[in-house]
Amino acid sequence: xxxxxxxxxxxxxxxxxxxxxxxxxxxxxxxINSFQGKDIDIYYVTNNSSMTAxxxxxxxxxxxxxxxxxxxxxxxxxxxxxxxxHFEGAKVMMIGEEGLEQALRSEGxxxxxxxxxxxxxxxxxxxxxxxxxxxxLSIRNGAHFIATNGDKAFPTERGLVPGNGSFxxxxxxxxxxxxxxxxxPEPYMLEFIRQRGYSKEDMVMIGDNYDTDIQAGIRFGxxxxxxxxxxxxxxxxxxxxxxxxxLFDSLTDWK
Amino acid sequence: xxxxxxxxxxxxxxxxxxxxxxxxxxxxxxxINSFQGKDIDIYYVTNNSSMTAxxxxxxxxxxxxxxxxxxxxxxxxxxxxxxxxHFEGAKVMMIGEEGLEQALRSEGxxxxxxxxxxxxxxxxxxxxxxxxxxxxLSIRNGAHFIATNGDKAFPTERGLVPGNGSFxxxxxxxxxxxxxxxxxPEPYMLEFIRQRGYSKEDMVMIGDNYDTDIQAGIRFGxxxxxxxxxxxxxxxxxxxxxxxxxLFDSLTDWK
Numbered sequence: 001x002x003x004x005x006x007x008x009x010x011x012x013x014x015x016x017x018x019x020x021x022x023x024x025x026x027x028x029x030x031x032i033n034s035f036q037g038k039d040i041d042i043y044y045v046t047n048n049s050s051m052t053a054x055x056x057x058x059x060x061x062x063x064x065x066x067x068x069x070x071x072x073x074x075x076x077x078x079x080x081x082x083x084x085x086h087f088e089g090a091k092v093m094m095i096g097e098e099g100l101e102q103a104l105r106s107e108g109x110x111x112x113x114x115x116x117x118x119x120x121x122x123x124x125x126x127x128x129x130x131x132x133x134x135x136x137l138s139i140r141n142g143a144h145f146i147a148t149n150g151d152k153a154f155p156t157e158r159g160l161v162p163g164n165g166s167f168x169x170x171x172x173x174x175x176x177x178x179x180x181x182x183x184x185p186e187p188y189m190l191e192f193i194r195q196r197g198y199s200k201e202d203m204v205m206i207g208d209n210y211d212t213d214i215q216a217g218i219r220f221g222x223x224x225x226x227x228x229x230x231x232x233x234x235x236x237x238x239x240x241x242x243x244x245x246x247l248f249d250s251l252t253d254w255k
Numbered sequence: 256x257x258x259x260x261x262x263x264x265x266x267x268x269x270x271x272x273x274x275x276x277x278x279x280x281x282x283x284x285x286x287i288n289s290f291q292g293k294d295i296d297i298y299y300v301t302n303n304s305s306m307t308a309x310x311x312x313x314x315x316x317x318x319x320x321x322x323x324x325x326x327x328x329x330x331x332x333x334x335x336x337x338x339x340x341h342f343e344g345a346k347v348m349m350i351g352e353e354g355l356e357q358a359l360r361s362e363g364x365x366x367x368x369x370x371x372x373x374x375x376x377x378x379x380x381x382x383x384x385x386x387x388x389x390x391x392l393s394i395r396n397g398a399h400f401i402a403t404n405g406d407k408a409f410p411t412e413r414g415l416v417p418g419n420g421s422f423x424x425x426x427x428x429x430x431x432x433x434x435x436x437x438x439x440p441e442p443y444m445l446e447f448i449r450q451r452g453y454s455k456e457d458m459v460m461i462g463d464n465y466d467t468d469i470q471a472g473i474r475f476g477x478x479x480x481x482x483x484x485x486x487x488x489x490x491x492x493x494x495x496x497x498x499x500x501x502l503f504d505s506l507t508d509w510k
Contacts, residue, residue: 173407
């Protein structure tokens with residue numbers, strides 16, 4: 001596995017790969033810290049659109065992991081980047097939380113409640129019927145329909161609650177239009193990392209979830225590493241048509 | 256068309272057939288009033304779950320149409336009847352408005368926010384993420400999943416806004432479970448009218464929407480009359496595999 005040492009950008013899923021809830025995964029911590037002082041960049045790649053890069057940075061720091069905000073790639077940051085590249089100067093209507101709002105504003109977008117050119121939808125736990133109606137009416141009036149991520153549900157201490165993908169489905173049903181989804185398994189987040197100066201051969205995507213993390217890497221055309229102990233177990237991965245480049249029991253398998 | 260005179264229960268869609276918004280359709284008014292004093296019962300059959308029978312009664316009265324609350328069959332009343340027949344004594348969690356709440360209470364159901372046996376979902380323009388999460392968690396925990404109606408969107412003065420069917424799709428997506436939908440085109444409302452003492456031969460379903468009104472009648476196995484001027488135009492109806500029994504330009508075609 002000498003090839004492992006030739007990567008220049010390691011793209012790591014967070015929840016289920018670096019930590020579980022608020023608990024760091026020890027092997028991940030050892031793995032990440034082993035790159036300190038080396039010429040290899042680590043990126044943290046998450047579909048979670050709710051938090052800002054600063055909040056993820058602080059969360060990682062509480063687990064003893066030092067990261068700059070530039071190393072954090074959320075589906076909100078990616079959605080804002082996508083809008084910047086496709087609809088610069090557009091008026092944007094947003095359904096979302098702090099992470100999406102900050103990402104859109106930092107790309108210079110004006111956020112509006114009326115006559116938007118683009119509607120961007122991320123998880124919003126203060127959702128109202130009015131927000132959903134405004135989004136549906138705007139999409140029917142021709143606004144572009146962008147979603148941070150398509151996760152149908154996400155785990156909480158109470159169980160699986162509706163994820164952004166369920167709200168996207170609501171709006172797709174109400175409007176007969178299909179959203180452009182930016183998060184994993186779509187490859188946009190990896191492409192925006194690549195644009196910082198890597199080639200695809202430089203990059204590897206590592207994660208526990210075959211359907212999002214590994215699929216994103218495969219669709220983007222880079223090497224992938226599946227790590228056991230999270231959403232998808234090893235036996236399930238082995239049944240898939242498209243295999244990850246490597247299957248790890250834990251990140252300490254990296255040699 | 257002498258057969259028309261042999262029906263004992265005329266089931267009329269309301270919006271698009273009896274009125275448009277707050278304006279009565281004159282031919283419908285003439286049609287309905289022609290049955291006064293005759294031994295033919297009229298039922299008003301609507302997927303709108305938001306209002307109580309009393310509110311529909313008052314709305315019709317403002318248009319000069321006298322109806323008793325027994326003649327009003329809403330998807331909320333039908334959902335409550337369905338629950339009474341299948342889950343009597345169950346604890347019910349509700350997403351919905353006044354029409355659904357009153358219908359469930361009048362069938363004797365206790366409405367709860369915790370550990371329900373049944374989750375009933377109707378349109379709720381005060382929807383919150385908390386309500387949707389509670390419903391999703393309950394459905395995942397095994398509660399029966401009932402929806403008043405599956406309309407994806409409905410018209411307002413601003414345009415088409417999300418209907419209950421879009422919220423049902425959200426919960427189906429979040430839970431991987433399929434709802435039992437009670438409203439048209441499902442035949443439950445017609446069956447609950449039949450149970451008041453009619454045979455199918457006694458009944459006719461009249462409406463402007465092929466996909467809900469006419470389909471409900473066809474699936475239930477009763478005669479149907481499509482009336483032009485509403486959601487589905489005559490040319491579109493004529494292309495369907497399953498034709499309504501009669502095609503009317505207006506309700507004054509009833510002879």
